[in-house]
Amino acid sequence: MKIALIGYGKMGKAIDAIATAKGHEIVLRVDVNSQHLLTRELLGQADVAIEFTTPETAYHNVLKCFEANVPVVCGTTGWLDKLPEIKALCEEKHHAFLHATNFSIGVNIFFEVNKKLAALMATQPQYDVSMEEIHHTQKKDAPSGTALTLAEQLLATVTRKTGWVNEESGQPDVLSIISKRIDPAPGTHSVTYTSGIDDISITHTAHSREGFAAGAVTAAEWLKGKAGVFTMKDVLNL
Numbered sequence: 578m579k580i581a582l583i584g585y586g587k588m589g590k591a592i593d594a595i596a597t598a599k600g601h602e603i604v605l606r607v608d609v610n611s612q613h614l615l616t617r618e619l620l621g622q623a624d625v626a627i628e629f630t631t632p633e634t635a636y637h638n639v640l641k642c643f644e645a646n647v648p649v650v651c652g653t654t655g656w657l658d659k660l661p662e663i664k665a666l667c668e669e670k671h672h673a674f675l676h677a678t679n680f681s682i683g684v685n686i687f688f689e690v691n692k693k694l695a696a697l698m699a700t701q702p703q704y705d706v707s708m709e710e711i712h713h714t715q716k717k718d719a720p721s722g723t724a725l726t727l728a729e730q731l732l733a734t735v736t737r738k739t740g741w742v743n744e745e746s747g748q749p750d751v752l753s754i755i756s757k758r759i760d761p762a763p764g765t766h767s768v769t770y771t772s773g774i775d776d777i778s779i780t781h782t783a784h785s786r787e788g789f790a791a792g793a794v795t796a797a798e799w800l801k802g803k804a805g806v807f808t809m810k811d812v813l814n815l
């Protein structure tokens with residue numbers, strides 16, 4: 578498979594190594610200094626593009642992939658406000674777009690555990706719930722995209738929480754999401770339910786970026802030849 582890599586930072590390089598080891602060909606590598614390479618012609622040589630850049634640039638990069646009619650796997654987080662527009666455009670023009678706040682298999686299983694635990698806790702008001710996420714200091718968005726997915730899942734079920742804040746909320750109906758930035762930290766997420774009697778906590782700790790990168794390559798292999806809007810849930814059939 579021919580892959581265009583848009584974004585050649587920590588994730589772009591990790592994806593390059595895994596995709597190459599699997600026998601895929603990287604036909605284009607674009608970073609902040611080579612954005613002029615994002616042409617219809619050069620992008621069009623790829624079977625699929627993988628985009629891991631910044632919250633400010635992801636939207637425009639995905640549009641360029643659509644213009645070149647190249648399926649795009651996007652892992653950039655922190656641009657949720659523009660996602661509905663991209664998804665609508667993708668559906669309307671029959672492009673292929675797969676976005677995930679986290680590509681690791683472990684986190685996607687963790688998402689399912691989070692939903693199950695939230696359903697059990699929905700009728701147990703004696704438990705308060707809070708979240709914590711830890712990432713490296715260069716991370717641009719807070720809370721992390723993964724934390725937002727976990728929070729959305731939780732708020733959909735545990736209705737005694739009506740929203741979230743990215744600090745200690747001090748209010749029983751507002752979910753606290755604490756973001757810590759420590760080096761090195763590829764990503765830790767915890768959801769903790771606390772009562773006067775006991776605590777229940779679920780935690781996912783990434784040991785490296787390899788799981789995200791391998792998941793993104795698997796997603797790209799899966800997306801080739803498809804049209805529509807997808808997530809890792811579709812790839813992993815969860």
Ligand SMILES: NC(=O)c1ccc[n+]([C@@H]2O[C@H](COP(=O)([O-])OP(=O)(O)OC[C@H]3O[C@@H](n4cnc5c(N)ncnc54)[C@H](OP(=O)(O)O)[C@@H]3O)[C@@H](O)[C@H]2O)c1
Nearest residue numbers: 584585586587588608609630634652653654678679680789
């Ligand atoms: N979904 C997941 O599983 C997952 C996992 C890890 C990270 N992420 C997300 O993926 C994104 C990238 O993470 P990272 O750790 O790889 O960050 P990073 O190391 O900072 O890399 C970002 C790369 O994008 C480049 N870039 C910036 N603007 C660009 C543009 N307009 N066109 C092309 N490239 C551009 C940067 O170039 P310069 O270095 O020259 O500035 C850099 O190489 C973040 O949003 C992060 O939260 C998602």
